[in-house]
Amino acid sequence: MSDVSRMRPDTQYIHAGSRPDPATGAVSVPIYQSSTFAFRDADEGAARFSGKDKGFKYTRLGNPTTAALEEAVAQLEGGCGALGAATGMAAVNTVYLTFLGQGAHLVATDSLYGPSRTILETEYVRFGVDATFVDTADPANLARAMRRETKLVYIESPANPTLKLTDIAACAEIAHRGGALLVVDNTFASPVLQNPLALGADVVLHSMTKFLNGHSDVVAGIVVAKREEELVRLRKVHQNVGGTMDPHQAWLVHRGLKTLGLRVERAQANALAIARHLEDHAKVDWVRYPGLESHPQHALMKRQMRGGGAVFSFGVKGDLEAGKRLINGVRLATLAVSLGGIETLIEHPASMTHASMKRPDREAAGITDDLVRLAVGCEHVDDLIADLDQALAKV
Numbered sequence: 001m002s003d004v005s006r007m008r009p010d011t012q013y014i015h016a017g018s019r020p021d022p023a024t025g026a027v028s029v030p031i032y033q034s035s036t037f038a039f040r041d042a043d044e045g046a047a048r049f050s051g052k053d054k055g056f057k058y059t060r061l062g063n064p065t066t067a068a069l070e071e072a073v074a075q076l077e078g079g080c081g082a083l084g085a086a087t088g089m090a091a092v093n094t095v096y097l098t099f100l101g102q103g104a105h106l107v108a109t110d111s112l113y114g115p116s117r118t119i120l121e122t123e124y125v126r127f128g129v130d131a132t133f134v135d136t137a138d139p140a141n142l143a144r145a146m147r148r149e150t151k152l153v154y155i156e157s158p159a160n161p162t163l164k165l166t167d168i169a170a171c172a173e174i175a176h177r178g179g180a181l182l183v184v185d186n187t188f189a190s191p192v193l194q195n196p197l198a199l200g201a202d203v204v205l206h207s208m209t210k211f212l213n214g215h216s217d218v219v220a221g222i223v224v225a226k227r228e229e230e231l232v233r234l235r236k237v238h239q240n241v242g243g244t245m246d247p248h249q250a251w252l253v254h255r256g257l258k259t260l261g262l263r264v265e266r267a268q269a270n271a272l273a274i275a276r277h278l279e280d281h282a283k284v285d286w287v288r289y290p291g292l293e294s295h296p297q298h299a300l301m302k303r304q305m306r307g308g309g310a311v312f313s314f315g316v317k318g319d320l321e322a323g324k325r326l327i328n329g330v331r332l333a334t335l336a337v338s339l340g341g342i343e344t345l346i347e348h349p350a351s352m353t354h355a356s357m358k359r360p361d362r363e364a365a366g367i368t369d370d371l372v373r374l375a376v377g378c379e380h381v382d383d384l385i386a387d388l389d390q391a392l393a394k395v
């Protein structure tokens with residue numbers, strides 16, 4: 001087969017990591033549902049464990065179905081390799097465990113995905129890791145927070161659910177000047193819209209539960225390294241700590257990945273149209289979507305992304321009750337957390353996904369009580385707008 005990595009992204013989503021099965025010719029990579037792999041003889045077994053023979057040994061250490069998905073995502077993000085993980089949080093933990101330790105310091109975006117922040121504040125602190133959370137939308141805040149012991153700068157852009165952007169190239173410069181690595185959680189943008197490694201990041205991770213799988217039926221994660229040096233360190237921790245993927249799970253995600261380009265394109269077009277509609281709606285106080293000209297970082301979006309994405313937040317006029325009436329009034333959008341699926345989901349972060357944050361931290365991060373998050377799917381946009389209109393009419 002020709003070298004897909006040199007082709008356009010739309011072709012890569014479909015073909016990356018896929019080749020007819022050498023044993024049977026199966027066009028879809030088979031699900032190698034096996035925990036262990038037989039060796040021909042003692043020498044082959046020894047060669048596999050010494051690394052001279054790259055063949056498979058045991059599924060926690062590698063599996064052909066998972067390897068096909070890892071190859072695909074590494075290619076889409078422009079990395080040297082990837083490690084599939086049981087969940088997005090397993091991927092986050094592998095990154096923290098690999099690069100942080102006693103006395104290490106990390107600087108992260110303040111409105112980080114809830115558990116990604118909580119485990120630093122409640123678990124990693126027990127092992128002597130210190131974390132500082134700043135609004136990385138202004139890189140000067142990051143520069144001020146850097147210390148001699150800073151090992152990791154960890155950012156999310158767009159941030160959840162504030163939709164604030166962080167200048168990835170500027171953060172890479174600050175991190176590297178301070179001798180730290182830059183890690184980007186790219187879940188919200190997906191590789192269709194943003195490639196952090198090309199902007200200077202060292203490691204990228206995803207909750208594949210979201211856009212990469214795209215069908216709200218699997219939880220999964222992945223870590224992608226730009227260089228072999230970090231990949232080797234990450235792999236050692238990941239395989240031993242054990243948050244690796246199951247082959248059936250990997251097969252489902254790889255199946256979803258093939259339509260990633262089509263889904264993100266459609267969902268993003270829907271999101272832009274809905275955001276424009278709500279911006280003009282009498283019952284809506286504000287809309288925050290990087291694809292709108294009114295977003296304060298619209299220019300940065302154009303510089304580092306290929307569109308504003310498929311998730312945005314808005315505030316309904318009135319109090320928390322008004323927001324609750326909207327959420328209870330929708331019929332097509334589903335009241336559920338998560339995002340990046342083909343179906344549209346709506347949620348209230350202050351009482352749901354970000355309820356574990358302390359109120360002052362939550363408010364400092366811009367997650368106000370009136371904020372409603374809409375994760376736009378691939379339905380017909382007119383049906384989505386009609387649904388929100390009828391729900392807003394009841395507010």
Ligand SMILES: *Cc1c(COP(=O)(O)O)cnc(C)c1O
Nearest residue numbers: 087088089113187207209219220
């Ligand atoms: C969902 C999510 C995670 C965690 O992923 P799980 O698959 O739920 O473990 C991490 N980061 C972001 C930005 C997410 O949206």
